[in-house]
Amino acid sequence: MTKMSRRATLLGLTVLGATGLATAWSRAVPAQAMQRPRNDLYACEGCEAIDERDPATLSASAILAGPEEPGERMHLSGQVFALDGITPVQGVVIYAHHTNIDGLYANGTAESEWSRRNGRLRGWVKTDAEGRYAFDTIKPAPYPDFTGPAHVHLYVKEAGRQTYYVDDVVFESEFKVDASYRATQEFRGGSGIVRLGKDSDGVLTAVRDIRLEPHPV
Numbered sequence: 001m002t003k004m005s006r007r008a009t010l011l012g013l014t015v016l017g018a019t020g021l022a023t024a025w026s027r028a029v030p031a032q033a034m035q036r037p038r039n040d041l042y043a044c045e046g047c048e049a050i051d052e053r054d055p056a057t058l059s060a061s062a063i064l065a066g067p068e069e070p071g072e073r074m075h076l077s078g079q080v081f082a083l084d085g086i087t088p089v090q091g092v093v094i095y096a097h098h099t100n101i102d103g104l105y106a107n108g109t110a111e112s113e114w115s116r117r118n119g120r121l122r123g124w125v126k127t128d129a130e131g132r133y134a135f136d137t138i139k140p141a142p143y144p145d146f147t148g149p150a151h152v153h154l155y156v157k158e159a160g161r162q163t164y165y166v167d168d169v170v171f172e173s174e175f176k177v178d179a180s181y182r183a184t185q186e187f188r189g190g191s192g193i194v195r196l197g198k199d200s201d202g203v204l205t206a207v208r209d210i211r212l213e214p215h216p217v
């Protein structure tokens, strides 16, 4: 599945650029706080999948892929921040899904349309008091037709707000994470480009912090 859009016009960058010319007053205001809501914030294919679980049942971590899943183990985690980029936000639901090592959204169930379309490797979390979340999974592979980089789709929903997607998690210095990719980043929720590490158990580590977007209403 692809995103609904990848606009080259980046409100965030526009605002950041303007900040360079700012007055002393505006320098005191975080750039993100000055960002206007995106007109297409809620344009989203598959956002309804986030509602397939009751937020009351969710914890801050979930297993997307069990030990039986082929692939290199990966721990994807992060922290969700408010518009100021500083304040952690508790209770944000995050839905994640990604391809398997063959680049396919495979082995979904009949539970729902999005279970079938997103495949088996999907799950939900809800941020803790420090805004933290984590998924234990495997590292995805690019689509079989190699039309894009390996990626993890992420969708967020704040309490009482409409769901939106944020920039996919992709992996620095990997296939198709190049200048043309960077040129089309939307920076929804901040950049999705992460640098993989490895923990003492040999598990890949990826940190994708999310800065929530301003809402149009």
Ligand SMILES: [Fe+2]
Pocket (backbone or CB within 6 Å): 001, 002, 151, 153
């Ligand atoms: Fe995808």
